[in-house]
Amino acid sequence: MKMKWFCGVLTASLMMASQVMAQLTDDASNYGAPNPDWNTGSNEGDGFGPWTITDGGGGHFLGSSTEGDGSRTNSIDTAGQAFGLWNANSSLITDAVRGFDTNVWGDGAVLSFDLSFRWDGGARGVTLINDVVTEIFYVSIGAGGYDYPGGSAPATAWPGEREFGEVITFTFTQNGPNIDWQFSGIHASSPNESGTITGQVIDTFRIFNAEGSGGDPNNVYFNNLSVTPGTALPLEFTDGDASPTLLGDALYTLTRSVGGGVDDDIVLSSSNTNAITVPSAVSFEALANSLTFTATVVSVTNGSAILVASNVTSGAWAQFLVTPIVPVLSISGPFELFELGTNAYTLTRVGAVTDDIEFSSSDTNVLVVPASQSFVTNETELTFDVEMVGFGTATIFASNLASGAVAEYNVGVFEPGLTLSGPTSVRVGSTPTFTLTRVGPIANTVSLSSNSNPSVMSVPGTVAFNTGENTLTFQGTALTTGSTTLVAWNFDASSAPFTVEVTALPEGTYDEGTLYSGSWNDGDNNGLGFGPWVFNHSTDTNDPAYYAGVFIGDPALAGISGMDQASFGFYANPAGSAANAEVSRTLSNALTVGQTFRFQLGLNFDSGTDGSNRGFSLFAGANELMNINMGNSAVITLNGNAIFTNYGAQAMTFDLQYVGDGSIRVTGTGRDGVETVDQVLTVTPGAPDNFKFYFNACEGINERQMYVNALQVTDGPAIPLAFTAGEPAPLATGEYLFTLQRDGAVGDDIELSSSDANVLTVPALVSFTTGVDTISFTGTVVSLTNGSAVIVASNVASGAWAQYVVTPIAPTLSISGPFELFDLGTNEYSLTRTGTVGDDIVFSSSDTNVLTVPASASFVTNENALVFDVEMVGFGFATIVASNTASGVFAEYNVTVQSPSLTLSGPVSLRDGQTRTYTLTRVGPIDDTVYLTSSVPSTFSVPATAVFSNGENTVAFEGSALGLGSVVLTASNGDAVATPLNISITAIPSGTYDEGSFYGGSWNDGDNEGSGFGPWVFNHTSDTNEPAYFAGVFIGDPANSGISGMDQQSFGFYANPANSGANAEVTRTLNSPMMIGDTFVFQLGLNFDSGTDGSNRGFNLFAGGNELLNINQGNGATITVNGSNMFTNYGTQAMTISIEYQADGIVRVYGTGRDGVETFDSQVIVNTGAPDNFKFYFNGTEANDNRQMYINNLQVIEGVGGPEISELIIAGTDVSANVGIGEVGKSYSLDYTLDLTADPVIWTEVDQADGDGVNEIILMDSNANPFRVYRLVIRDIIP
Structure with a gap:
C-alpha cells in the first residue's frame, strides 16, 4: 500500500498550521453614506482588488437589504446598508466583479460573502472566473430553484419563508489545485449544497442580476466580504497551451514555491495518451524554481487530457487541462x-x-x-x-x-406555388375541411372558387394565411350531389384544380362521422335506424391516472387510408393500465334473414401490450354472436380464429349477413388489401339487434388508435333455401319435424347432414315434390346432454343451402333460498326443474348437525317449482342435495349458519403521538352502534362508539397514542363482543431515524423529517406527453398492496406503465458517515414482482459516489444482494433489512424474507469507504397496487466500535513493532498460532524494490467474535 498522498497532505497541513492567517474583510459601510462612490475602480476594505461594475439593463447602488421593511428576515446590512444591483432588461446583465490583492489568494485561502434577495424570477447568482477569464463555477437562482454544477435544488417556498427574504452564504476554499464550495440559506426549505471544482484556481468572483422586470422586489443585495489569505501553491502550472490546434510539440511551464518542500524530481503523466503524451519525469535545475517541458499533441480529435505533475518527497501535485481544438x-x-x-x-x-x-x-x-x-x-x-x-x-x-x-x-x-388538399368524396350536407399550402413569397390573401359547379359546393370567397405561416384550413359546404372543381389563386400563384365528388347519404339504416359536426358524445343519435350511442369508458384522473374516450377525427393521422377525414375514433392510455374506451348501440329493428350489417374498421399498429385488445362484438339481446379482435400482433381473429395475419394500413369493410337463425356469414378484406375472409358462423340463435366497439389501453400514439365509420344495414337477396319450422330446443329425446322452403331455381333433391350425430340424426336425402316449394322431414334427438347440433340442407344443382341450430334442453334441478343465516329455525327454499325431470325428489343434508331437510317431496304434475322447508339446528356449514332418480339429475346448495360476531383489526404497534385507523367488522344482525373502550385512556384514546352506516358491515375509527405502554382495545354491544386487540405503544427511536408518519400524508422533494438524515432528493423520470408515463412517491398504506407488518403511513413508490421510461428514484445522505460497528436498518415491502423483464426495484448503499451494496428484485420472486440470491420465495410480509458496517470494505447483511421463513445472514465484500448516502428506485410496471414498493422505519443503530487490531508473527522474527526485515523474492511462513480459519498462509513479496518503504498484507478472521483484522507490515528493501 503506497501512502504518498497522505504524506503530502500532512506536509501541507503542517505548513498551514505554522502560520497565522488574518481574515481580511470589506463591507458596504466602508463606502460612506448611501449612494456614495461605489463604482468601477472603487477599492475599500482589505485583501481585495478594485471593483468592475457593469450596469447592463439596470444599475448599482448602496441601500438596506430589507428595503425599509422591519419584518424582513433577510438583512445583511452593515451600518444600515449593503451592495445592491437592479436590472430591468433580461437581455442585458447587471453585475459586479472583483479579484484579490497580490499574494492573497493561494492554497488554503477562503472567500465568503452573503447574498440576499426576495423574488427569484428571472436569474440572479454568483460565478467564479479563473485567470484565463473562463467561468469555472456558477449558481443561478430562478423561479424553478437553484442550479449549480452537477445538480439543482428546489426554490424556497413562496408565499411563506421567502416572503420575508432569503439570505444565502457562499464559502469557497482553495484546496491545493481544487476549490471546495458550499452555500446554504437561512430557512428550513433553503438549499444546503457543497462540492469540489477540480483543477482550478479562483482569479475573480462575480455577483449578477439578470431579472428583466425591475422593481424593488427583484433587487439583489450582497455584503460581508471576507478572505483568509492562503499560501502559494507548492507546485503549479504557470504557462502552457490549453487549446492546441496543431499536432506536434507544445511547451508547458511548472513553478515551485520557495519553501514549499518540493525537491527537484517531478513525475509527469497524461490522462489520455491518445490525445497528449508527456515525458515520464522531469527535474528542476538546482536552485531554479521553474522548468519547461515538451508535451506532444498526438491527436486533436480524441478529446481532452489532464497533465499531472507530482513530487514524491513533498506530496505536492498540480494538473493542467488541455483540450485540443478539432479542425x-x-x-x-x-x-x-x-x-x-x-x-x-x-x-x-x-x-x-x-x-x-x-x-x-x-x-x-x-x-x-x-x-x-x-x-x-x-x-x-x-x-x-x-x-x-x-x-x-x-x-x-x-x-x-x-x-x-x-x-x-x-x-x-423552390418555385413559389399554392396547393389544395382534402377529401375528394363527401356527403351532401357535410362541411368538409380542406387545406391550402403555400411555398415561397406568396401574399397572405388567396381567392377561392368552386369554378365548375358552385351549386354543388360552396367555399369562402377568400382566405388569409397568418403572417409567417404556410398552411391554412377552410371549410366547404356540400349542397347537392354532383362534381365540382376547387381553385385557389392570387397575383403570385394559382393552385392546380382540385375535384370533389358530392354524394347522397345511403337510404335506410346508416350513420357516419361527418354527421356529428366534430363532436361525438354519450347519448348522441345521428343517422337513421339506430338507437343512441351509449358510452362505458374506464378512466381515472387520480394517480396513477389513466384515460380513455372517443372523438371525431381523421384516420389519416393514424396512417390509415380509405376512410373519411371525419370518422369515429378511439383512444385509451397508458399501456398496462385499466383504461378502456367502449361504446354500444342498438339497431332500431333487429336484422331479418338476408339483411347485412356493414361497417368500416381502421387499424394500423397492433396494441403493443400483451392483454390489450381492440375490436367489435355483435349481439342478439345479451348473447354475443360474434367477435372481431386484434391484440398485440398483426393477427385479427373472428370468434378466436385467425382471419387476417398481415399488417397493413387500408381500412377494412366487414359485411355481416344474417343468413338464418344461428347463422351469420362474414366477408371482408384485410388491411393489406390482399387477404380476404368469407366464413359462415354457427352462433347462438337470435336475430342480431345490438353491437359494441371496444379499445383497451395502449401507448398514446396516433398509429395505435382505432377508427370506425359508415355503419349501414342493407337488404340482401332472397334466401333461396330456408328452414321455416322446427324445434330449436327439444325437451326430450325422440322424433321432431323440420320444414324447408325453396325460392327460385332450387332443385328437388336436398342433401341433409347433422354436425353432431351424438345429439341429432337426420336422413341423408329428402326431395321436394315437383311444383311444391315446401317439404318436411323428421330429425331424431338422441341425447339431451351432448350439446347442440346444426342441420345443414343443400341443393347441389343450385348451390343453395340453409342451416338450423338445435339445442336440446338437458334436464336440470336448481335450488334457491337464503345461503347465509344468523339464527336457528325454519326457512323456505325453492327447487326448480328444467327439461324432463320427474316429479319425485329425494333430499339430503351433508351435516344434520347444522340443518335438516325432508326425506322427499314431489312436484305437482306439469309445474316446475317446488317449495320445501329446511330446519337450521346448529351453527356451521352444510350442503342441501336434491335428486331425481328418473332423470339422474341432482342439485346442490351451500348454506352457512353462523353466530353474529364483531371483529376488530388494525395496527397493534404504534409510536407515541401517532393516530391510526382501526376497522370494526360485523357479521349478522348486530346493532349499528358499538361501544369502544381503551384499558388505559390516558395512553391510548378511541371514540366512545363506532356506528355502522345503514346496510354497511365495516366501519373505521381512529385511535391515538398518548403515551408509552400496553393497552387493550375492546368493542361490544348487546349483540356481540369482539376479540380484544393488545396494543403496544413505544417511543420514537433516538438518534438517526425517520418514518412515513412524520410527513403529514405528503412526501415531497426536499422534505427532511426525522433526525440524522439530509433532505430527500427526488430524481423521477416521468413524461406527460404522449406516449405518457408516470412515476412518483407518496405516503400510503402497504396493506393496500397486500403487504403486512408495516405502518399505515409508509413511504410508497409507483411507476407505470410497463415497458416505459418511468422510474421513481429518491436519494438521501446521512448527516454523519457510518462508523464501524453501526447498523443501517429499514423495512422493505414487496408483494408482486415487477411483471416486466428489465424492470427492477430496490436499494443502493453508497460511500460518496461509490456503490457499496445493491438489493434488487426484478421480474421474479428472487431478491438479490450484489447480484447473489438473498431470498427466492414470494410472500407478503414486510422485510426488515439490516446492514452492519463491520470493517472498511466489509458489511454484514441480514434479514428474513417475505414468506416469514427464509433468512439471510452473510458478510459481503464491498468497495472501501464509510457508507454515507443511499438510494431507493422503482422502474416502470403495470399500474397494479400489488406491484408497488414501500419502505419505512429508516434507522442507524450505533455499534460498539471497530474490529480489534492484532499483529502476526513471521516465523522466527518478532514484528510486534510493525517492523520486519524481508528479502525481495523470498517466501515467508506466517506463524499460525492465531485463530485464522484458512489453511496456513504462504505469502511471497513480489513487488520490485522501489524504496518506498511500505508494503502490507491484510488478513481477516471472519469467524472470530469480536471480529478481527490482522495487519502484517513488511519493509521493502531500500536500494
Whole structure:
C-alpha cells in the first residue's frame, strides 16, 4: 500500500498550521453614506482588488437589504446598508466583479460573502472566473430553484419563508489545485449544497442580476466580504497551451514555491495518451524554481487530457487541462430560396484548417459553386458565391485536404406555388375541411372558387394565411350531389384544380362521422335506424391516472387510408393500465334473414401490450354472436380464429349477413388489401339487434388508435333455401319435424347432414315434390346432454343451402333460498326443474348437525317449482342435495349458519403521538352502534362508539397514542363482543431515524423529517406527453398492496406503465458517515414482482459516489444482494433489512424474507469507504397496487466500535513493532498460532524494490467474535 498522498497532505497541513492567517474583510459601510462612490475602480476594505461594475439593463447602488421593511428576515446590512444591483432588461446583465490583492489568494485561502434577495424570477447568482477569464463555477437562482454544477435544488417556498427574504452564504476554499464550495440559506426549505471544482484556481468572483422586470422586489443585495489569505501553491502550472490546434510539440511551464518542500524530481503523466503524451519525469535545475517541458499533441480529435505533475518527497501535485481544438469547417447562408440567381455564403474555420478549400455541389442542375477558394492567411471566415440555376434541393460541400475537415450545407430552391388538399368524396350536407399550402413569397390573401359547379359546393370567397405561416384550413359546404372543381389563386400563384365528388347519404339504416359536426358524445343519435350511442369508458384522473374516450377525427393521422377525414375514433392510455374506451348501440329493428350489417374498421399498429385488445362484438339481446379482435400482433381473429395475419394500413369493410337463425356469414378484406375472409358462423340463435366497439389501453400514439365509420344495414337477396319450422330446443329425446322452403331455381333433391350425430340424426336425402316449394322431414334427438347440433340442407344443382341450430334442453334441478343465516329455525327454499325431470325428489343434508331437510317431496304434475322447508339446528356449514332418480339429475346448495360476531383489526404497534385507523367488522344482525373502550385512556384514546352506516358491515375509527405502554382495545354491544386487540405503544427511536408518519400524508422533494438524515432528493423520470408515463412517491398504506407488518403511513413508490421510461428514484445522505460497528436498518415491502423483464426495484448503499451494496428484485420472486440470491420465495410480509458496517470494505447483511421463513445472514465484500448516502428506485410496471414498493422505519443503530487490531508473527522474527526485515523474492511462513480459519498462509513479496518503504498484507478472521483484522507490515528493501 503506497501512502504518498497522505504524506503530502500532512506536509501541507503542517505548513498551514505554522502560520497565522488574518481574515481580511470589506463591507458596504466602508463606502460612506448611501449612494456614495461605489463604482468601477472603487477599492475599500482589505485583501481585495478594485471593483468592475457593469450596469447592463439596470444599475448599482448602496441601500438596506430589507428595503425599509422591519419584518424582513433577510438583512445583511452593515451600518444600515449593503451592495445592491437592479436590472430591468433580461437581455442585458447587471453585475459586479472583483479579484484579490497580490499574494492573497493561494492554497488554503477562503472567500465568503452573503447574498440576499426576495423574488427569484428571472436569474440572479454568483460565478467564479479563473485567470484565463473562463467561468469555472456558477449558481443561478430562478423561479424553478437553484442550479449549480452537477445538480439543482428546489426554490424556497413562496408565499411563506421567502416572503420575508432569503439570505444565502457562499464559502469557497482553495484546496491545493481544487476549490471546495458550499452555500446554504437561512430557512428550513433553503438549499444546503457543497462540492469540489477540480483543477482550478479562483482569479475573480462575480455577483449578477439578470431579472428583466425591475422593481424593488427583484433587487439583489450582497455584503460581508471576507478572505483568509492562503499560501502559494507548492507546485503549479504557470504557462502552457490549453487549446492546441496543431499536432506536434507544445511547451508547458511548472513553478515551485520557495519553501514549499518540493525537491527537484517531478513525475509527469497524461490522462489520455491518445490525445497528449508527456515525458515520464522531469527535474528542476538546482536552485531554479521553474522548468519547461515538451508535451506532444498526438491527436486533436480524441478529446481532452489532464497533465499531472507530482513530487514524491513533498506530496505536492498540480494538473493542467488541455483540450485540443478539432479542425472544423462550417457553412452559413440562406437554406431556403424561391428564385434563381447568385447568393453569398460564408465558410468558417476553427482549428488547424489550412487556407485552401475545395467546393462541390451535389446537384449542379440546382446550384453551382466555385471549384476552389482560399482563406486570407490568419483569417477564419471566407465568403463565396453560389449560383442558383434550377429548382430542387442540393448540398454544398467544402473540404480542406490538409486537415481532413469537411462541411456540408443543404439548400432548397423552390418555385413559389399554392396547393389544395382534402377529401375528394363527401356527403351532401357535410362541411368538409380542406387545406391550402403555400411555398415561397406568396401574399397572405388567396381567392377561392368552386369554378365548375358552385351549386354543388360552396367555399369562402377568400382566405388569409397568418403572417409567417404556410398552411391554412377552410371549410366547404356540400349542397347537392354532383362534381365540382376547387381553385385557389392570387397575383403570385394559382393552385392546380382540385375535384370533389358530392354524394347522397345511403337510404335506410346508416350513420357516419361527418354527421356529428366534430363532436361525438354519450347519448348522441345521428343517422337513421339506430338507437343512441351509449358510452362505458374506464378512466381515472387520480394517480396513477389513466384515460380513455372517443372523438371525431381523421384516420389519416393514424396512417390509415380509405376512410373519411371525419370518422369515429378511439383512444385509451397508458399501456398496462385499466383504461378502456367502449361504446354500444342498438339497431332500431333487429336484422331479418338476408339483411347485412356493414361497417368500416381502421387499424394500423397492433396494441403493443400483451392483454390489450381492440375490436367489435355483435349481439342478439345479451348473447354475443360474434367477435372481431386484434391484440398485440398483426393477427385479427373472428370468434378466436385467425382471419387476417398481415399488417397493413387500408381500412377494412366487414359485411355481416344474417343468413338464418344461428347463422351469420362474414366477408371482408384485410388491411393489406390482399387477404380476404368469407366464413359462415354457427352462433347462438337470435336475430342480431345490438353491437359494441371496444379499445383497451395502449401507448398514446396516433398509429395505435382505432377508427370506425359508415355503419349501414342493407337488404340482401332472397334466401333461396330456408328452414321455416322446427324445434330449436327439444325437451326430450325422440322424433321432431323440420320444414324447408325453396325460392327460385332450387332443385328437388336436398342433401341433409347433422354436425353432431351424438345429439341429432337426420336422413341423408329428402326431395321436394315437383311444383311444391315446401317439404318436411323428421330429425331424431338422441341425447339431451351432448350439446347442440346444426342441420345443414343443400341443393347441389343450385348451390343453395340453409342451416338450423338445435339445442336440446338437458334436464336440470336448481335450488334457491337464503345461503347465509344468523339464527336457528325454519326457512323456505325453492327447487326448480328444467327439461324432463320427474316429479319425485329425494333430499339430503351433508351435516344434520347444522340443518335438516325432508326425506322427499314431489312436484305437482306439469309445474316446475317446488317449495320445501329446511330446519337450521346448529351453527356451521352444510350442503342441501336434491335428486331425481328418473332423470339422474341432482342439485346442490351451500348454506352457512353462523353466530353474529364483531371483529376488530388494525395496527397493534404504534409510536407515541401517532393516530391510526382501526376497522370494526360485523357479521349478522348486530346493532349499528358499538361501544369502544381503551384499558388505559390516558395512553391510548378511541371514540366512545363506532356506528355502522345503514346496510354497511365495516366501519373505521381512529385511535391515538398518548403515551408509552400496553393497552387493550375492546368493542361490544348487546349483540356481540369482539376479540380484544393488545396494543403496544413505544417511543420514537433516538438518534438517526425517520418514518412515513412524520410527513403529514405528503412526501415531497426536499422534505427532511426525522433526525440524522439530509433532505430527500427526488430524481423521477416521468413524461406527460404522449406516449405518457408516470412515476412518483407518496405516503400510503402497504396493506393496500397486500403487504403486512408495516405502518399505515409508509413511504410508497409507483411507476407505470410497463415497458416505459418511468422510474421513481429518491436519494438521501446521512448527516454523519457510518462508523464501524453501526447498523443501517429499514423495512422493505414487496408483494408482486415487477411483471416486466428489465424492470427492477430496490436499494443502493453508497460511500460518496461509490456503490457499496445493491438489493434488487426484478421480474421474479428472487431478491438479490450484489447480484447473489438473498431470498427466492414470494410472500407478503414486510422485510426488515439490516446492514452492519463491520470493517472498511466489509458489511454484514441480514434479514428474513417475505414468506416469514427464509433468512439471510452473510458478510459481503464491498468497495472501501464509510457508507454515507443511499438510494431507493422503482422502474416502470403495470399500474397494479400489488406491484408497488414501500419502505419505512429508516434507522442507524450505533455499534460498539471497530474490529480489534492484532499483529502476526513471521516465523522466527518478532514484528510486534510493525517492523520486519524481508528479502525481495523470498517466501515467508506466517506463524499460525492465531485463530485464522484458512489453511496456513504462504505469502511471497513480489513487488520490485522501489524504496518506498511500505508494503502490507491484510488478513481477516471472519469467524472470530469480536471480529478481527490482522495487519502484517513488511519493509521493502531500500536500494
